[in-house]
């Protein structure tokens with residue numbers, strides 16, 4: 391079998407996504423997700439200009455070789471643009487292999503060790519009151535076993551539903567000391583509203599300095615967080631060690647990691663309990679299964695990133711990884727609006743706190759290209775944060 395065509399598809403059904411479709415001379419094609427919020431066009435250009443010529447005429451079954459070719463073969467290693475591009479292609483190649491074998495992706499990864507996937511959803515809302523009401527409703531009406539709160543404004547506000555290109559990021563305020571108080575109060579109020587039978591995850595979104603993160607995590611401890619997500623920025627490894635040594639709540643970390651080697655110290659030193667890379671950012675299925683195996687060796691669980699800005703293709707891939715990994719912990723089920731479901735057919739479904747996926751060869755998703763074309767892409771930026779004095783703060 392030989393690859394005959396590689397197509398990038400930029401689309402914006404309310405939010406920007408980048409898909410990859412690889413066609414072969416056998417008629418079998420595969421689909422992948424290469425979405426990188428705020429930099430989609432750059433990833434598409436890399437695929438179109440540099441990677442596609444390397445793929446045409448290749449055997450799509452040589453997945454590991456292609457991964458190494460792109461990761462090591464450019465001499466320059468990794469980075470968000472390269473790894474996202476690599477992921478879109480990697481997923482499409484695994485999808486082709488699954489379709490060729492007539493087996494779902496999880497079967498190629500070793501088969502199921504579980505039948506359903508525990509998940510959590512985002513509590514959203516404009517005001518604290520709205521969010522607390524939604525948290526209670528999620529538990530009562532939707533049967534969620536675990537819910538997720540986030541420090542600060544709802545993610546990526548200001549980048550949705552654009553009718554024209556943005557020319558720079560929207561600015562959000564973030565004043566650490568004030569927000570520290572609000573963050574604590576919010577968690578406590580939600581805990582009081584939903585009781586102690588429900589798991590509550592708190593995404594601190596890398597927004598606190600180590601000293602503030604330690605104070606906050608310790609103050610939250612009596613309210614039993616399921617885990618604290620990304621409390622500090624990932625850049626200084628020693629800060630993670632410092633936070634770990636001074637706190638006892640479970641820590642989930644890593645949505646900004648771009649490679650296995652970045653995950654390594656956190657896993658091997660037991661600085662985290664859950665590794666939660668975004669599989670697009672680490673180069674796809676080929677790398678995710680290696681990270682999962684590494685984490686299993688050290689009793690660290692997986693909690694792959696699954697926000698609304700990764701598409702149903704990635705949510706489905708996460709599911710295949712989750713059912714076939716012994717050390718699966720929990721899956722983020724970011725709220726996706728209906729429109730992306732018109733562009734991507736197939737994918738996971740939710741019932742009573744768990745995710746399910748119907749058996750189908752490969753990943754089990756397809757792109758409706760005509761519908762994708764009806765939602766034109768508009769360049770958007772992720773927001774930034776600034777403090778009262780004007781200084782930039784991690785968003």
Ligand code: CS2
Nearest residue numbers: 427545546593595696697699
């Ligand atoms: C968040 C994301 O889902 C999460 O845990 O941290 O929503 C993140 O803000 C976005 O993926 C950024 O595009």
Ligand code: MG
Nearest residue numbers: 593595619645
């Ligand atoms: Mg997060």
